[in-house]
Amino acid sequence: MEYFLQQLINGVTLGSIYGLIAIGYTMVYGIIGMINFAHGDIFMVGAFISLILIVTLGVTASMPLALLILALIAILIVSMALTSVWGWTVERIAYRPLRGSFRLAPLITAIGASIVLQNFVQISQGARNKPLQPLIPGGFTLSEGAGESGFIVQLSYSQILIIVVTTVLMIGFTTLINKTSLGRAQRSCEQDRKMASLLGINVDRTISLTFVMGASLASVAGLMFLIYYGVIDFYIGFLAGVKAFTAAVLGGIGSLPGAMLGGLLIGLIETFWSGYFSVEYKDVAAFSILAIVLIFMPEGLLGKPEVEKV
Amino acid sequence: MSSWTNNPILTIEHLTMRFGGLVAIGDLSFNVGRGDITALIGPNGAGKTTVFNCVTGFYKPTEGRIVMHRSNKEKFLLERMPDFKISAKAKVARTFQNIRLFGGMTLLENLMVAQHNPLMLASGFTIGGIFGVASFHKAEKEAVDRARFWLDRIGLLERADAPAADLPYGDQRRLEIARAMCSGPELLCLDEPAAGLNPKESGELNSLLQYIRAEQGTSILLIEHDMSVVMEISDHVVVLDYGEKISDGTPEEVKNDPKVIAAYLGVPDEEVDLVEQEVGL
Numbered sequence: 001m002e003y004f005l006q007q008l009i010n011g012v013t014l015g016s017i018y019g020l021i022a023i024g025y026t027m028v029y030g031i032i033g034m035i036n037f038a039h040g041d042i043f044m045v046g047a048f049i050s051l052i053l054i055v056t057l058g059v060t061a062s063m064p065l066a067l068l069i070l071a072l073i074a075i076l077i078v079s080m081a082l083t084s085v086w087g088w089t090v091e092r093i094a095y096r097p098l099r100g101s102f103r104l105a106p107l108i109t110a111i112g113a114s115i116v117l118q119n120f121v122q123i124s125q126g127a128r129n130k131p132l133q134p135l136i137p138g139g140f141t142l143s144e145g146a147g148e149s150g151f152i153v154q155l156s157y158s159q160i161l162i163i164v165v166t167t168v169l170m171i172g173f174t175t176l177i178n179k180t181s182l183g184r185a186q187r188s189c190e191q192d193r194k195m196a197s198l199l200g201i202n203v204d205r206t207i208s209l210t211f212v213m214g215a216s217l218a219s220v221a222g223l224m225f226l227i228y229y230g231v232i233d234f235y236i237g238f239l240a241g242v243k244a245f246t247a248a249v250l251g252g253i254g255s256l257p258g259a260m261l262g263g264l265l266i267g268l269i270e271t272f273w274s275g276y277f278s279v280e281y282k283d284v285a286a287f288s289i290l291a292i293v294l295i296f297m298p299e300g301l302l303g304k305p306e307v308e309k310v
Numbered sequence: 311m312s313s314w315t316n317n318p319i320l321t322i323e324h325l326t327m328r329f330g331g332l333v334a335i336g337d338l339s340f341n342v343g344r345g346d347i348t349a350l351i352g353p354n355g356a357g358k359t360t361v362f363n364c365v366t367g368f369y370k371p372t373e374g375r376i377v378m379h380r381s382n383k384e385k386f387l388l389e390r391m392p393d394f395k396i397s398a399k400a401k402v403a404r405t406f407q408n409i410r411l412f413g414g415m416t417l418l419e420n421l422m423v424a425q426h427n428p429l430m431l432a433s434g435f436t437i438g439g440i441f442g443v444a445s446f447h448k449a450e451k452e453a454v455d456r457a458r459f460w461l462d463r464i465g466l467l468e469r470a471d472a473p474a475a476d477l478p479y480g481d482q483r484r485l486e487i488a489r490a491m492c493s494g495p496e497l498l499c500l501d502e503p504a505a506g507l508n509p510k511e512s513g514e515l516n517s518l519l520q521y522i523r524a525e526q527g528t529s530i531l532l533i534e535h536d537m538s539v540v541m542e543i544s545d546h547v548v549v550l551d552y553g554e555k556i557s558d559g560t561p562e563e564v565k566n567d568p569k570v571i572a573a574y575l576g577v578p579d580e581e582v583d584l585v586e587q588e589v590g591l
Binding site: 181182184185187188191192194195196197198199200201202203304 | 419
């Protein structure tokens with residue numbers, strides 16, 4: 001039981017990070033019907049920007065708590081802003097000029113943009129792992145190993161931070177999409193871009209803003225990843241990106257709650273598989289579940305089947 | 311003098327649209343009078359919808375000029391503007407022959423989307439909106455009021471929160487007109503608004519259009535096949551055939567124009583012989 005609880009906590013933490021990245025995939029797919037393969041690398045850039053800020057500002061765990069929290073909030077905001085610029089630039093350079101050309105063209109530039117970002121970070125930051133001293137050490141001990149197994153269940157402060165920040169952001173973000181004029185414009189562009197523009201909506205700008213929002217959420221995921229694992233390199237975007245993409249597809253690509261649910265599920269599947277069966281096959285497990293779900297529910301868990309009007 | 315020569319809201323000058331070798335519209339010029347209901351009619355394939363597509367920025371015309379004269383004396387060359395600015399700046403709105411509502415959004419949301427630009431401005435491009443600035447709440451409330459006003463007007467207020475795709479066909483048509491009106495247009499372009507409506511719905515549509523013209527002061531340009539609608543409500547009729555204007559005037563004048571009758575009903579055989587002699591066939 002204690003072991004299960006621990007895996008659950010770990011799984012939800014990991015799932016939150018995947019969920020944040022998956023939102024970027026699902027929103028971009030929703031609005032322009034394209035998989036933004038560079039999104040995982042935007043997440044990686046976000047993690048690097050956060051790391052650079054942390055090192056430059058000299059933020060360490062030994063700081064007074066209030067100052068540490070303040071510094072982390074500042075880093076979060078600056079990193080979101082800077083990463084958004086990267087997301088915006090990728091859209092502007094690699095995707096917008098190809099809008100209206102054949103469907104595979106932006107897919108190819110997406111892969112290109114992904115390689116460019118990886119190599120740029122590899123060259124400018126070096127290829128070696130970048131470690132970070134734990135910023136938020138410690139945590140609650142939920143079970144002192146009282147059971148017959150004697151297993152100690154820990155809920156670390158960084159896990160609490162990740163789960164809380166993710167939940168707040170997801171609620172805020174859902175509100176933004178459902179309640180604000182920008183969100184309505186976005187949803188209208190998803191359904192009929194031409195009609196939206198005939199109603200006076202600047203479609204290009206709305207698409208840019210979608211990339212900006214996706215990138216800023218990915219940068220939060222980047223900071224959370226950095227705090228949780230304490231080590232990053234230029235290649236983390238690939239696997240995290242593929243997992244988040246899987247999460248988006250599992251939840252139903254184009255659906256916002258689907259991306260969150262999918263992220264959570266992939267995180268849980270991975271953690272439980274490595275906890276109970278084998279660490280080596282955790283990716284196989286995650287992707288197998290995806291394959292099985294897609295056989296029975298081709299639109300994903302929460303996706304809506306596309307209705308062709310006759 | 312007629313209002314369309316004196317005080318036009320839209321002037322189309324020498325408009326030509328070619329698709330490869332096909333001339334969809336050839337050297338077309340006509341005016342739309344301010345405060346008029348202008349009907350654009352003609353047999354199938356005459357190029358009516360192409361004119362609409364040029365006016366609303368769907369197509370870039372091959373040649374010619376389309377000038378929108380707004381009531382504040384501003385002039386806009388529509389053929390040079392990207393389509394979202396035609397709605398936002400030149401205040402021209404349109405509907406489609408095949409209805410294009412945002413089916414997955416509610417009726418209210420459909421009408422709110424049309425008010426996106428003033429709302430974005432009021433919310434400080436969403437940033438102010440997130441922090442709940444007072445001016446944003448006010449603008450949001452005004453937008454909702456306006457949307458509810460139009461829903462009430464078209465008799466769909468009680469279905470405000472239903473998805474637009476669930477509405478019956480006639481209601482969808484009226485909702486599309488309401489949505490176009492929510493963007494605050496000075497010229498409303500309607501592509502076959504009466505298509506597929508039953509006589510009762512058609513009557514409701516007529517009164518809605520007359521209300522829009524009289525109470526909202528919006529000029530209307532419409533494409534219509536239903537001659538009863540055209541003759542009953544329009545002040546000015548322009549007839550196209552094969553991309554060219556063959557008649558232009560009041561409904562009475564157009565109805566009795568032999569060219570119009572020929573285009574719609576064809577001509578007797580003797581006349582064909584006459585024409586063939588003239589051109590030397």
